[in-house]
Amino acid sequence: MIYLNGSFIPIEDARISVLDRGFIFGDGVYEVIPVYSHIPFRLAEHLRRLQKSLDGIQLKNPHTDIEWEKLITQIIVNNEGEDQSIYLHITRGVAPRNHAFPKEVAPTIFIMSSPLIAAPKELIVTGVSAITANDNRWSRCDIKAISLLPNVLLRQMASDSDATETLLLRDGFLSEGSASSIFIVKNKILLVPPKSNFMLPGITYDVVLELAVKYQMPYKIREISENDLRSSDEILLASSTKEIMSITLLDGKKVGSGKPGEVFAQLYQHYQNFKISIMRRESV
Numbered sequence: 001m002i003y004l005n006g007s008f009i010p011i012e013d014a015r016i017s018v019l020d021r022g023f024i025f026g027d028g029v030y031e032v033i034p035v036y037s038h039i040p041f042r043l044a045e046h047l048r049r050l051q052k053s054l055d056g057i058q059l060k061n062p063h064t065d066i067e068w069e070k071l072i073t074q075i076i077v078n079n080e081g082e083d084q085s086i087y088l089h090i091t092r093g094v095a096p097r098n099h100a101f102p103k104e105v106a107p108t109i110f111i112m113s114s115p116l117i118a119a120p121k122e123l124i125v126t127g128v129s130a131i132t133a134n135d136n137r138w139s140r141c142d143i144k145a146i147s148l149l150p151n152v153l154l155r156q157m158a159s160d161s162d163a164t165e166t167l168l169l170r171d172g173f174l175s176e177g178s179a180s181s182i183f184i185v186k187n188k189i190l191l192v193p194p195k196s197n198f199m200l201p202g203i204t205y206d207v208v209l210e211l212a213v214k215y216q217m218p219y220k221i222r223e224i225s226e227n228d229l230r231s232s233d234e235i236l237l238a239s240s241t242k243e244i245m246s247i248t249l250l251d252g253k254k255v256g257s258g259k260p261g262e263v264f265a266q267l268y269q270h271y272q273n274f275k276i277s278i279m280r281r282e283s284v
């Protein structure tokens with residue numbers, strides 16, 4: 001069951017016009033919200049980022065947070081599985097093709113749910129591999145835009161090399177992954193690239209930082225050079241769908257010992273405990 005412009009319908013019955021500006025121009029924004037035990041994780045934060053993305057493309061938010069919450073709750077109960085990944089997508093609607101915004105056109109609003117599948121345990125134990133590439137995206141990567149062609153091409157490069165993620169370097173500095181936030185560890189200090197217009201402000205990025213503060217793990221927010229990246233003891237990947245993972249092979253070379261490190265192990269465990277505690281609290 002999906003939600004499309006006011007109706008809950010089976011996905012097979014969903015139809016949109018070929019003139020939808022999402023289809024024609026990629027003119028829209030989206031969110032991906034993880035759901036654990038039927039409860040959306042960090043919903044307020046995802047809705048806040050959605051508002052920022054909408055502001056970034058000058059599109060009026062069609063719903064209040066309470067309305068979004070109701071729609072998302074309906075989608076969760078209408079779909080199977082305790083853990084789900086909610087995809088929420090808003091475009092500037094249907095209009096004759098013209099780059100400039102149409103006037104008084106209703107946006108297209110689409111919400112769907114997919115199963116949220118935890119990373120296999122063996123990948124938590126071994127870590128995953130990544131490659132690097134030049135970050136050739138635009139300079140508003142802070143907007144969660146549906147026009148994802150650069151990210152798609154960059155992720156495909158990883159896929160073609162049997163790697164999990166492509167880490168992006170812009171002017172010699174790490175920005176993020178093609179669809180994840182990236183951190184490194186050097187001399188037991190978690191190094192966090194500062195938020196900017198060249199990265200998506202990840203919700204999981206914020207959770208990682210909060211956990212580092214809460215558990216008094218040493219961390220520093222600072223630019224990460226290519227040299228830092230290549231000489232790091234650990235590399236961590238974070239996103240709503242992948243949670244926290246360790247990158248143990250970069251461009252075919254071992255990262256540190258070639259095994260997930262101590263900082264990863266701690267953050268991974270804290271993240272799992274945090275998730276459980278939030279769920280307990282919210283389901284009371």
Ligand code: PDD
Pocket residue numbers: 032151176177178179180181199200201202203204205238239240241
């Ligand atoms: N992607 N950076 C980029 C470019 C991303 O696409 C994502 C998430 C992140 C991590 O953000 P968050 O922690 O809020 O998930 C960082 C989602 C999962 C996607 O496009 O499917």
